[in-house]
Amino acid sequence: MNCLLCLALLSFPLAACGPGKPSSTQVAAGQTAKQAKKFAGDPRIPCARGAAALETVCTIEQAKGETGPILTIRHPDGAFRRLLVTNDGRGVVAADGAEVAKVGLVEGNRIEVSIGDARYRLPATVRSATKPS
Template sequence: MFTRISSAFLILALAACGEPKADTKVLAKAEAEQAVAAAEDGRVQCAPGGAKAFARVCEIERAESDGGLVLTMRHPDGGFRRLLVASDGRGVVAADGAEPAVVTLAGADEIEVALGDDHYRLPATMKAAAR
């Protein structure tokens, strides 16, 4: 009987507390920091092959070339795309292949890059993060 009474008291106490309200600015900042950290870890959100949803499953390899910094985006299935970080403010361009990279802003500090059916979300500070 004591267990039932203490359980009932615990439930009433929790109900009285209510749920804490989330601060959206704090959450947005934490998500942005996690995205930059993941990109520095070599992982970014992508939707390869026309996937409907983005997931943090693509790996990035960075290499310096005569043309500048080359990012190789590796898909979970073994496919890949190469992007060249542009020095003229465009963000990135296709490093090889016939399909051009289409770059759009996806947020204050993020760009979305589309190469055919493959889509990537990169921090807008990728150049700084790569150093």
Template sequence: MALIALAACDPGPVKTKADHAEDARAQAARDEAEGRIPCALGGGDDFSTRCTIDRAQTQDGLMLTVRHPDGGFHRLRVTRDGRGVVAADGAQAATVTIIDKDAIEVAIDDARYRLPATVKGADRR
């Protein structure tokens, strides 16, 4: 009877750091395919993949609309002058920070978004 109880508690194979990294990459790919990006809302530091992003090509260039789960949103215009993105409307400017060789963080008002990006000279921070 003791052997049966122990067998029921077996957690299965232990995941390595490489396994966790692969899981994270796979989840990021699923999120990107669904148009989801990490965001921190309300001035908080808790990033989670709960915002969605829509892309539209306009006469002014590529426009991104980042939507919050509560219905709020920000529109961003992708630039070609090295700034990354700028606020497309509203009174607040977008502040862009390079966080990785393929990612930027954009802050507007009390929201922050992490966006995939091609960063030239990724050593800048």
């Protein structure tokens, strides 16, 4: 009889918890899901190696990194590059490796990212520069 009473008392605080506020893990998962929607319709982007013409054959995945969103771009042959999305106006930087990502603005609110002999075209949010008053 005492065991039933103990179980009832132990389960009462758990029942009182309810859904409440989401944990930081749940919030982070929601933010990652929102970011992933950018590429959900068609996760392929234009890419090329060397002097080859850009073709829409590379896939892109987005994940949450410790310092910001990480884009993993995969070539059809299995090679890949990882890019860290920045908030400082650079767009993206190489997330790992020794080679530096070079980023340039191209038509249609896109950026072209070059790393080694690989080039990628990514959608971008272009902020206009404010003029001093």
